[in-house]
Amino acid sequence: MYGSFTRTREEIEFRKQRAETYKKLVKLNDSTWKRYSKKQEDDFDDLLGVAVDDGPQINMKGMSPTDVMKATKSCYQRLSTLTRENKDQIIKQINSVKLNKFLEETCSNLLSAKLSTYDIPAFVEVISILHSYYKEFIPLIAPRIVKNCNNQDDVARRRNFIYLYIDLLIVHAVRETEPFSSIFLESLQSDITSQSYSNFTFIWSIIKYAGGDIFGVSRGQDTIIDAIFPENPICPMRKEIFGYFKSLLDAMKQKMDQGRENFEQAYYLIARLGSINSGYMQDAKEERKEYEEYMEKAKCIGFLVNKPVPDEWVDQEEMSELTTIDGVIKIPSRIIAEVAKEKEDKPETQVFTPSMNDNFYDVIADMEVRLLEPLGYDVIQVRKEADRATDSQRIDTLARHYHLIDTPEDRKKLIELFSNINKNKGNQARYLARFVADISQVFTEVGQEISENLFDEYKRFILAASSPRIASQVASKLHLARYIAELAHFKIGIEEYFKCIDFTLDKFRPRTAEMLCTLINIAGKFFDSYCDQTHTNIRRVIEELSARKSEIATHQYALMMVEQTINSIIPPEVEAEPVFYSNAVNEYQAFLIYVFKNEIETEAKPKKLIRYIEKLLIKPEKTKIDLTFIFKLVLDFNSFSAAQLTQLANFVAEFSKLYPNFGIQVADIVSERIHRFLECPSTNYKQRLVMESRFLAELAVKNVVSYEDVLKFMNFILSFNVPNPRHLLIKVEKPKKSQSKDSTTRDFHRIFVVIRMLETLMGRTTNPKYNDQIAKLINHVQLYTITRSPIPATVAFRISDLLDYIALEKKDINAKVTKIETTQQARLINEDPRSTYEIRFLKRPLQIVTNILKLTPELSDEDEDEEDFNEYELYETKFNRERAEFVDLLEQNTKAKNAQHEKITIPLDLMSKQEEFFPRISSQSGPAGPIDFYTSNNKFITIDPADIMK
Numbered sequence: 001m002y003g004s005f006t007r008t009r010e011e012i013e014f015r016k017q018r019a020e021t022y023k024k025l026v027k028l029n030d031s032t033w034k035r036y037s038k039k040q041e042d043d044f045d046d047l048l049g050v051a052v053d054d055g056p057q058i059n060m061k062g063m064s065p066t067d068v069m070k071a072t073k074s075c076y077q078r079l080s081t082l083t084r085e086n087k088d089q090i091i092k093q094i095n096s097v098k099l100n101k102f103l104e105e106t107c108s109n110l111l112s113a114k115l116s117t118y119d120i121p122a123f124v125e126v127i128s129i130l131h132s133y134y135k136e137f138i139p140l141i142a143p144r145i146v147k148n149c150n151n152q153d154d155v156a157r158r159r160n161f162i163y164l165y166i167d168l169l170i171v172h173a174v175r176e177t178e179p180f181s182s183i184f185l186e187s188l189q190s191d192i193t194s195q196s197y198s199n200f201t202f203i204w205s206i207i208k209y210a211g212g213d214i215f216g217v218s219r220g221q222d223t224i225i226d227a228i229f230p231e232n233p234i235c236p237m238r239k240e241i242f243g244y245f246k247s248l249l250d251a252m253k254q255k256m257d258q259g260r261e262n263f264e265q266a267y268y269l270i271a272r273l274g275s276i277n278s279g280y281m282q283d284a285k286e287e288r289k290e291y292e293e294y295m296e297k298a299k300c301i302g303f304l305v306n307k308p309v310p311d312e313w314v315d316q317e318e319m320s321e322l323t324t325i326d327g328v329i330k331i332p333s334r335i336i337a338e339v340a341k342e343k344e345d346k347p348e349t350q351v352f353t354p355s356m357n358d359n360f361y362d363v364i365a366d367m368e369v370r371l372l373e374p375l376g377y378d379v380i381q382v383r384k385e386a387d388r389a390t391d392s393q394r395i396d397t398l399a400r401h402y403h404l405i406d407t408p409e410d411r412k413k414l415i416e417l418f419s420n421i422n423k424n425k426g427n428q429a430r431y432l433a434r435f436v437a438d439i440s441q442v443f444t445e446v447g448q449e450i451s452e453n454l455f456d457e458y459k460r461f462i463l464a465a466s467s468p469r470i471a472s473q474v475a476s477k478l479h480l481a482r483y484i485a486e487l488a489h490f491k492i493g494i495e496e497y498f499k500c501i502d503f504t505l506d507k508f509r510p511r512t513a514e515m516l517c518t519l520i521n522i523a524g525k526f527f528d529s530y531c532d533q534t535h536t537n538i539r540r541v542i543e544e545l546s547a548r549k550s551e552i553a554t555h556q557y558a559l560m561m562v563e564q565t566i567n568s569i570i571p572p573e574v575e576a577e578p579v580f581y582s583n584a585v586n587e588y589q590a591f592l593i594y595v596f597k598n599e600i601e602t603e604a605k606p607k608k609l610i611r612y613i614e615k616l617l618i619k620p621e622k623t624k625i626d627l628t629f630i631f632k633l634v635l636d637f638n639s640f641s642a643a644q645l646t647q648l649a650n651f652v653a654e655f656s657k658l659y660p661n662f663g664i665q666v667a668d669i670v671s672e673r674i675h676r677f678l679e680c681p682s683t684n685y686k687q688r689l690v691m692e693s694r695f696l697a698e699l700a701v702k703n704v705v706s707y708e709d710v711l712k713f714m715n716f717i718l719s720f721n722v723p724n725p726r727h728l729l730i731k732v733e734k735p736k737k738s739q740s741k742d743s744t745t746r747d748f749h750r751i752f753v754v755i756r757m758l759e760t761l762m763g764r765t766t767n768p769k770y771n772d773q774i775a776k777l778i779n780h781v782q783l784y785t786i787t788r789s790p791i792p793a794t795v796a797f798r799i800s801d802l803l804d805y806i807a808l809e810k811k812d813i814n815a816k817v818t819k820i821e822t823t824q825q826a827r828l829i830n831e832d833p834r835s836t837y838e839i840r841f842l843k844r845p846l847q848i849v850t851n852i853l854k855l856t857p858e859l860s861d862e863d864e865d866e867e868d869f870n871e872y873e874l875y876e877t878k879f880n881r882e883r884a885e886f887v888d889l890l891e892q893n894t895k896a897k898n899a900q901h902e903k904i905t906i907p908l909d910l911m912s913k914q915e916e917f918f919p920r921i922s923s924q925s926g927p928a929g930p931i932d933f934y935t936s937n938n939k940f941i942t943i944d945p946a947d948i949m950k
Contacts, residue, residue, distance in 0.1 A: 005303050006222055016221075018121045019228045025128045025171040026229075032132045033172070055098035055133050072097045079126070080109040087122040091129060100134055107141045111148065115160045117209075124167045131173055138174060146179040159205060166210045169234045181235045184214075188240055192247045200297050203244075211304055215241065225304060238305075245305055248298040252291055256313045259287035267331040270322065271339040288313070360430070361489050361526075365396035365438040367403055375401045379410045383417040389431045399438035406443070414439070415446055419453035424602075426479035433486035440492055451493025454484050458500050462515065466507035476601060476641075481515045485522035494534070497523065501541055508548055510555035511641075516545070517565040524569050542569050557597060557639050560590075588616055588623035596633050599651075600644050606651045610658070627659065634666055637691045645691065649698035656704055663704035670696050671713060678717065678750055693753040697760035710761070711773050714754045718784050748795050751785055755798045762810055775816035778802065782819075 007015070063071075075093040082090055099106050115123065130137045145168075148161040162183065168174045184206065187199040212218045212225040216233025219225040262284035269280065291313055302309045319330040375397070377385060382398055389395050402414065418436055421429060440447035461477050481500070488497035497519065504516040520541065527534035546566055552558045592612060599609040616625045640648060656663035670692050677689050700710040754777070762774065785799060806814045 005219075005224055005300075007224060007226070012222055014118060015226060021121050021125060022167070022171050022228055025125060025173070028132055029128055029172040032128075033175075036135050055100050056095050058096060058098070068097075072099065072102060075099065076102050076106045076109050078109075079106060080112045082110065082113045082119070082122060082126060083116075084119050084122040087125065091126060094126070094129060094133075099130070103134060103137055103140055106130065106137070107144060110141070111144055115157065115164065117160060117163065120160065120164050120167055123164055124171055124173065127168065128171060128173050142168075142174050142176065149179065149183060159202070162206065163209050166206070166214065166234070170210065170213050170228060177235050181237060184235070185237065185240055188244045192244060195247075195251055197248070197251070197294070197297060204297075204300055207300075207304055215304065217304070217306075219303065219306075241301065242305055245298065245301040245307065248294055248301060249309070252294045252298060253312075255287045255291040255294060259284050259291060259313070262287060264335075267335045268339065270329060270331055271335050272342075360392060360434075364434060364441070364490070365399050367400065367438065367441050377401060378405075379413045379417065382414075386418075386432055386435050387422075387425055387428055389428070392431070392434060395431050395434045396438060399435050402439060403442060411443060411446065415449045415453070418446075419450050419457075421479055421483045423477070423479050426482055429479065429483040429486045432483065433490050433492070436487060437490035437492055447487070447492040451484070451487055451496040454480065454487070454493070455496040455499055458484060458515075459503055462504055462507050462512055465511040465515075466509050476511070476514060478514060478518050481518040482522060485519045489523045489526055494527075498537055505541070505544055505548075508551060510552045510558040513552055513555075513558040513562055517561040520565050521568060524565070528569055538569060542566055555638060557593070586624055588625055589629065592616060592625060592629075593633065597639060600640065600647050602647070606647075606654055609651065610655055613655070614658070627662070630655070630662075631666065631669070635669060637688050637695070640691070642691065642694065645695050645698050649695060649702045649704065652699060653702040653704050663699065667696060667699050667705045670699075674717070674753065678753070689749065689753060690756055693756045694760050697757040700761060707761075707770060708773070710757070711770065711777060714757055714777060715780070717750050717754055718780055748785075748792055751781060751795055752798065754781055755802055758802065759805070762806070762813070768812060771813050772816060775813050778806070778813075778817050 071093075075090075075097045076099055078086075078090055078093065110123070110126070113119075113123075127137075127141065145161055145165050149158060149165055151158055162180065165174070165180055169177060169180065184203070187203050191197045191199050191203075206214070208224045212227025212230060214233065214235050215238055216227065216230055216236075217225060218227040218230040262280045266280035266284055295309060295311060298309045315332075317332040317334060320333040320336055321328050322331055322336065377398075379402070382402055385398055386395065389398070402410075418432060421432060425432075436447050436450055458477075458480055461480065484493065484497055484500055487493050501516060501519055504512050504519070508516075520538070524538055528538045529535065542565075545562060549559060549562045549566075552562065595609060595612055599606055613625075613630065616623045617627075620626045634648065634652060652663050652666055673692055674689065674696070677692075696705075696713070697710060699705050700707045758774065758777065758781075781799065781802075785795060803817070803819065806817060
């Protein structure tokens with residue numbers, strides 16, 4: 001990191017020449033100072049009018065004043081270009097002119113030159129020569145060099161000027177060591193005080209450049225400590241540098257002790273839980289890294305002071321390999337033996353959560369106790385620190401700090417920042433609430449406004465979660481309910497707390513029941529005994545909740561939470577059996593269900609959940625948990641939202657690594673469910689059908705099942721395949737009334753399922769090798785839809801959205817999709833059964849006829865509660881008008897263009913034909929077989945779906 005202790009060949013050569021030059025300059029400067037001192041004592045020079053220190057003795061006979069002025073000006077101006085290459089020429093000019101009247105210009109030009117490390121000896125030689133000619137030169141230039149040494153705007157230039165000043169001290173051109181020693185000692189003391197050692201690079205660069213001459217030591221001419229005059233140190237600072245070295249050793253020891261302690265804790269957790277703990281282990285690795293950095297710095301200073309730095313952090317214990325779910329790791333054998341002995345003494349241990357201190361809510365910060373000085377945080381940093389706080393003392397300190405820096409603008413920003421809580425910071429709600437309570441002692445409006453803002457956000461969530469149309473797309477916000485309840489526990493926003501409870505009861509649903517239970521579980525007991533008014537309110541809520549729990553009887557998870565909440569406030573008179581859900585028969589199943597639901601709500605990898613399942617599967621006769629029970633957990637789609645399907649599929653993928661057939665069996669069950677629903681469709685279970693179809697697509701995205709098998713599955717759902725008809729004109733003929741087969745709800749359910757799966761697949765994968773199959777499937781969906789009438793508005797909108805999506809986001813697929821337009825209105829088919837209508841496949845991508853303006857009406861609270869909302873009636877008029885406009889435009893060019901295409905007539909009843917064979921998703925067998933088409937001359941055209949899906 002800081003290089004070797006030996007110099008390169010180039011550096012050795014440079015410093016050898018530098019040493020030879022400086023030995024000569026020392027003699028020159030010593031004689032100069034001696035001469036100046038002697039002349040100062042001689043009073044006769046001034047009395048006799050003898051010129052003192054006015055420059056070199058030169059013969060200016062034959063030179064006009066103008067020539068002399070030009071030569072002088074050229075000399076001091078050229079000093080701004082001084083380098084080691086042109087040094088000799090400039091010195092020759094200095095020896096040929098007198099600069100005694102232009103010393104100010106000489107200094108300015110010399111210090112404006114570009115100073116590099118290898119040019120420093122040239123500058124030192126020029127300054128020494130000027131010093132020998134002009135007594136006032138050093139007093140004039142030295143303060144300016146010191147000023148550049150203190151200028152921290154340009155770090156590289158500052159460092160080179162410090163090197164220059166050091167070299168001037170070495171050659172005795174300047175004698176004042178205090179400017180340099182103050183800079184160097186300030187850097188040392190700053191690192192020792194802060195324990196950050198941020199100045200080490202600066203300190204070490206000075207030591208590498210001239211450490212030997214500064215401290216009067218030498219370790220050899222080829223090393224970095226190669227003093228020119230080791231017997232004459234320029235700054236006696238050995239005591240200070242040794243103190244710096246000792247401080248580095250202390251920092252090393254501190255990091256070693258902390259790291260060993262964290263490693264010890266991490267090893268115990270690994271031995272007990274069987275997985276690497278990210279907390280202690282990560283801290284220990286960070287401390288090991290910092291220890292190594294300190295050791296490298298200490299070795300550098302140790303080379304200067306001739307003190308070795310041994311590596312004391314060496315593990316000498318006997319290590320044993322332990323296999324965990326994260327891999328094989330070595331930990332001390334001693335710890336493995338201790339943990340094994342603990343397990344023998346206590347074969348079964350229960351995990352418990354430490355209870356909160358009794359005075360956590362009652363004893364808050366005394367804001368009259370002020371901090372001596374602010375912590376240096378602004379409002380945004382205060383919010384970040386509050387998210388990291390792990391104890392009440394830290395929160396109280398942050399509150400007192402904010403009290404010192406408060407301004408009206410900061411207070412407004414504080415309210416905005418603390419009116420939100422991240423879903424991953426739910427456990428910090430109690431500390432955030434305590435901070436707000438501390439501040440509200442001084443600024444009462446802070447707590448009130450934050451409570452009102454949280455109530456507004458809570459209200460918006462409850463409205464969305466209670467809407468049947470978008471409830472499945474809304475993620476849970478238990479962290480918000482917890483924050484509101486924690487604030488109320490601190491007596492902040494009590495009125496808003498009960499407003500949240502009453503509003504949730506008005507919109508009581510399984511999704512909102514979780515929020516209500518969270519509010520009551522955190523602060524319910526407190527308000528039950530706080531005062532008569534809150535006691536009455538809580539008992540009223542519990543009574544209403546008891547009366548209405550039958551409304552969510554079909555949702556076992558929500559029902560269990562409501563039962564537990566009621567019992568926490570009003571314990572049952574007779575101890576009853578524990579209430580489990582999803583057919584839980586013991587505490588193991590109940591625990592696993594609880595963990596499973598919570599883990600699926602997060603976005604983290606389900607390693608912890610799988611660890612629990614592995615342990616519970618070890619003794620199925622005791623836990624009553626086997627793979628069948630895991631299947632029930634995964635397939636209970638009533639307990640999940642659409643947003644959780646990705647995480648659920650992620651769990652199936654990870655669990656399939658342990659049980660390879662698990663994912664395939666789940667996919668088979670889901671595909672069979674979809675099959676049975678499509679055979680006997682029901683509006684009541686339509687939402688579950690959508691969930692199952694999207695989940696099947698998510699399994700393909702996670703590579704649990706073959707992507708191609710899912711595409712085949714969608715093709716079987718439609719049960720009809722056609723070739724890519726880019727150059728064909730398909731004429732679909734309506735059969736006679738006796739042979740007519742009307743469209744059923746089942747047909748459009750099939751379309752809806754396929755579109756949902758396509759949206760999920762295209763939105764989550766970028767594999768281009770399936771683009772052709774997806775494009776053919778989209779063509780298939782259009783043909784399947786347009787041969788059925790009437791088309792519900794919801795289906796039309798779905799197809800329109802699908803085509804718009806691929807046009808904007810999936811241009812590679814869009815180029816292969818053929819947009820279909822109808823050439824006659826559907827009403828002609830219904831009025832005259834002998835007529836036909838044609839489907840034209842356009843070469844140019846046009847907008848599909850069903851892509852009409854989508855309306856999003858504003859619904860009142862009462863409208864949102866109507867679950868039987870009929871979208872078809874709302875959009876029917878607009879749909880028919882837009883379709884008619886498109887049809888009229890297309891009919892004008894139809895006859896001329898149709899003559900250019902080959903015509904094939906397809907009976908409409910064939911379009912509605914269902915295949916008898918409906919495959920499982922894991923089946924490797926081919927499609928149901930070829931499909932025959934009648935042509936206009938009564939000939940057959942046979943198309944094999946297997947060829948289409950290639």
